[in-house]
Amino acid sequence: MEGFFQFSQILWQLVSNPTNLLVVFVASLLGIGFGALPGLTATLGVALLTTLTYGFDVSTALLALLGLYVGAIYGGSYPSILINIPGTAAAAASALDGYPMSQRGEGAKALGLITSASAIGTFIGLLMLVFIAPFIASVALQFTSFEFFLLALFGILISGTLTGEGGAVKGWIMGMLGLFLATIGRDSLQFFPRFTFDQPALDSGLDIVAVLIGAYGIPQVIKVLSDTSEVKSKASASFDSMKQGFASVYVGVLEAFKYIKHVVRSALIGVGIGAVPGVGEDIAGWVSYSAAKKGSKNPETFGKGNAEGLVSAETANNACVGGAMIPLLTLGIPGSAPAAMLLGALILHGVNPGPTLTTERPDFLLEITAIMMLATFAMFINGTILAQRVAKLLTVPATLFMPLVAVLCVLGSYALGLNVFNIYVMLPFGILAYCLIEMKFPISPLVIGFILGPMADESLRRALLVTEGSLFPLLQRPLAIVLLLIIVVMVLSQVPLINRMFKKKKVVF
Amino acid sequence: MKKTTSSPDRFIAILLLIFAISSAMVASTYPINESWGGVASAWYVSPALLPLFISFCLFLLSITLFFRPSNSVWHDYFSGKASHKIWVICALVSFVYFLIPNIDFYLSSVLFLSLLVGRFHLVSDAVSKPLGFIYVVVCMFVLIALGLQHLLPLFASAPAPTLATNVADITDIIGVLGTAACIWVLHVHKVKVFLVCVWLPLLLVIGFRFLLLVPMPTEGSVILLLNEIFTQISSLFVGKGI
Numbered sequence: 071m072e073g074f075f076q077f078s079q080i081l082w083q084l085v086s087n088p089t090n091l092l093v094v095f096v097a098s099l100l101g102i103g104f105g106a107l108p109g110l111t112a113t114l115g116v117a118l119l120t121t122l123t124y125g126f127d128v129s130t131a132l133l134a135l136l137g138l139y140v141g142a143i144y145g146g147s148y149p150s151i152l153i154n155i156p157g158t159a160a161a162a163a164s165a166l167d168g169y170p171m172s173q174r175g176e177g178a179k180a181l182g183l184i185t186s187a188s189a190i191g192t193f194i195g196l197l198m199l200v201f202i203a204p205f206i207a208s209v210a211l212q213f214t215s216f217e218f219f220l221l222a223l224f225g226i227l228i229s230g231t232l233t234g235e236g237g238a239v240k241g242w243i244m245g246m247l248g249l250f251l252a253t254i255g256r257d258s259l260q261f262f263p264r265f266t267f268d269q270p271a272l273d274s275g276l277d278i279v280a281v282l283i284g285a286y287g288i289p290q291v292i293k294v295l296s297d298t299s300e301v302k303s304k305a306s307a308s309f310d311s312m313k314q315g316f317a318s319v320y321v322g323v324l325e326a327f328k329y330i331k332h333v334v335r336s337a338l339i340g341v342g343i344g345a346v347p348g349v350g351e352d353i354a355g356w357v358s359y360s361a362a363k364k365g366s367k368n369p370e371t372f373g374k375g376n377a378e379g380l381v382s383a384e385t386a387n388n389a390c391v392g393g394a395m396i397p398l399l400t401l402g403i404p405g406s407a408p409a410a411m412l413l414g415a416l417i418l419h420g421v422n423p424g425p426t427l428t429t430e431r432p433d434f435l436l437e438i439t440a441i442m443m444l445a446t447f448a449m450f451i452n453g454t455i456l457a458q459r460v461a462k463l464l465t466v467p468a469t470l471f472m473p474l475v476a477v478l479c480v481l482g483s484y485a486l487g488l489n490v491f492n493i494y495v496m497l498p499f500g501i502l503a504y505c506l507i508e509m510k511f512p513i514s515p516l517v518i519g520f521i522l523g524p525m526a527d528e529s530l531r532r533a534l535l536v537t538e539g540s541l542f543p544l545l546q547r548p549l550a551i552v553l554l555l556i557i558v559v560m561v562l563s564q565v566p567l568i569n570r571m572f573k574k575k576k577v578v579f
Numbered sequence: 580m581k582k583t584t585s586s587p588d589r590f591i592a593i594l595l596l597i598f599a600i601s602s603a604m605v606a607s608t609y610p611i612n613e614s615w616g617g618v619a620s621a622w623y624v625s626p627a628l629l630p631l632f633i634s635f636c637l638f639l640l641s642i643t644l645f646f647r648p649s650n651s652v653w654h655d656y657f658s659g660k661a662s663h664k665i666w667v668i669c670a671l672v673s674f675v676y677f678l679i680p681n682i683d684f685y686l687s688s689v690l691f692l693s694l695l696v697g698r699f700h701l702v703s704d705a706v707s708k709p710l711g712f713i714y715v716v717v718c719m720f721v722l723i724a725l726g727l728q729h730l731l732p733l734f735a736s737a738p739a740p741t742l743a744t745n746v747a748d749i750t751d752i753i754g755v756l757g758t759a760a761c762i763w764v765l766h767v768h769k770v771k772v773f774l775v776c777v778w779l780p781l782l783l784v785i786g787f788r789f790l791l792l793v794p795m796p797t798e799g800s801v802i803l804l805l806n807e808i809f810t811q812i813s814s815l816f817v818g819k820g821i
Contacts, residue, residue: 246636260624484796493679530628531623
């Protein structure tokens with residue numbers, strides 16, 4: 071009860087400041103626009119906005135960043151529904167049933183459905199964050215350096231395993247490359263310069279924002295410009311055909327409550343998947359869609375404009391936002407790519423997410439919850455009232471705004487440190503990231519590895535310093551043993567010989 | 580599909596293998612048991628510990644990738660036109676390494692945006708070719724200006740940096756005016772294109788430079804002029820006590 075009063079107090083403080091309301095509504099609208107424009111992603115939006123919010127206090131900056139994050143995940147469904155091109159990867163599953171609905175003349179209703187589903191999904195994700203995060207944080211307080219090292223390794227490996235196409239090897243390679251990038255610069259224990267090649271600019275290591283903008287922004291610019299499609303004409307036709315029917319958005323908003331069973335189930339799936347490091351909203355959408363199809367009495371109608379499928383995919387991807395915040399705030403491990411960018415922003419603002427967060431800033435979890443609630447509210451209002459305006463955005467061709475995004479990437483990577491060297495790092499890194507993405511190497515493990523690198527390095531060496539190089543104390547700690555076992559099983563499960571043995575045993579039994 | 584030795588995954592695996600070995604070699608030069616900065620070290624606190632661990636993992640993973648590559652061939656990767664990709668990458672490289680460090684950020688942004696918008700949005704050769712030509716000419720003049728900057732100090736006491744910067748800036752201004760003229764004369768959707776190529780970078784520069792107080796990477800004639808205008812306007816307000 072005391073917590074509830076505290077939460078109400080924080081929420082009131084945020085709401086009573088008109089600047090905060092303006093920031094969250096504008097950021098949410100910007101996020102919806104970012105999500106809606108094919109080629110722009112939630113991660114890129116958060117990365118670029120981080121630069122602009124550097125001068126803000128933490129609460130206002132988070133209002134802007136979370137407002138944009140929630141808005142972008144929701145906005146990605148607009149082009150999925152209207153032109154069958156997902157605005158973000160998170161909205162890919164929404165296109166399966168959203169577009170056929172739009173073709174049937176129910177586009178506006180579909181937009182209404184996803185508005186409610188996304189809002190409820192984010193809200194359930196929030197509830198889970200409030201109830202689960204303190205428990206995980208209290209467990210994490212028992213962690214020593216060994217557990218932190220294993221946790222970092224686990225984060226990198228699990229994200230590599232789940233995002234690598236056709237096996238975990240490519241994902242793990244990217245994770246290790248991310249770890250390597252984190253070692254560039256002077257190490258924190260002995261201040262020894264590693265891989266700096268006598269370049270003073272590299273002494274402080276690679277700038278996190280420059281690396282993230284390079285990893286997510288530049289590949290997107292190259293990909294979209296070199297792969298231009300007929301998005302514009304398709305969007306114009308779709309927009310013109312539904313101009314008259316935008317009032318149906320309100321019908322859809324109310325109709326979403328008919329599917330409350332799907333909404334709750336998908337939200338729980340979304341939270342669960344969001345909490346796994348590095349696995350983003352796109353996987354949540356697909357898993358939830360598949361669960362809805364399996365549980366449906368009419369699975370044959372899925373892919374032909376079934377509202378259940380659309381609602382399930384949309385609820386899960388937005389619930390994932392709350393889920394991704396759980397490991398981020400309690401363990402310092404981002405649950406998704408935009409959450410990784412959010413972690414960078416929090417560090418820039420002097421907030422260090424992790425087990426000690428609850429002792430350093432006892433109210434922070436409640437503050438984040440209140441901010442996300444406001445962000446959800448802003449998304450819902452913007453989505454309901456401004457659906458027509460956002461849909462009109464789709465008629466802007468990617469070839470016109472992508473060059474501008476490239477300029478923003480350059481300015482974004484420069485502006486935080488006022489260092490031209492960051493731009494010089496960002497570009498080759500972006501080109502390399504583009505080549506690797508094209509060759510089916512996932513980018514999330516690299517980012518997770520880069521972010522968790524300092525934690526892994528420091529924890530490993532501190533742990534070994536305490537035990538004077540002995541690994542036996544690791545085996546005396548139950549938490550460390552559990553983590554180690556999970557890692558070993560995860561690695562062994564990717565070895566073909568062991569995989570085959572298990573399959574044979576299954577056949578025998 | 581049959582796995583071939585020319586699989587792109589194998590190529591990447593070999594590159595990674597070389598990378599892993601070379602990073603291990605570099606890391607092995609770091610203090611392991613020796614003291615560093617007066618502090619006695621041991622292998623378990625050595626700065627080489629994590630880099631060696633990463634190199635070892637990368638070594639194993641690259642060998643795994645070499646022997647178990649995916650079935651894809653080069654053609655399966657890199658969707659889209661190769662020429663478009665090279666265009667975008669060349670434009671980005673010239674913008675970042677060539678224009679940004681040497682000329683006014685606003686001018687370089689306008690040229691860069693015009694080049695990409697001309698190539699990918701306006702599409703028609705009638706517009707994109709002159710824009711590309713202007714971009715290349717400006718780059719060449721900047722190159723000459725840079726050469727002057729390095730050569731002139733060799734002769735007497737010529738004010739080389741000022742002269743070179745002026746040459747670069749004047750060329751750019753002419754280039755930007757030429758670009759604007761091209762768009763205005765040759766294309767029908769000039770308002771949209773002008774908005775993206777000319778006005779939005781101006782808004783970005785004003786926003787970052789005067790509202791967020793972020794100095795631009797290179798401040799040449801346009802940003803200095805804007806600064807002068809901004810100072811005059813703010814002095815007017817200060818004078819009136821606002």
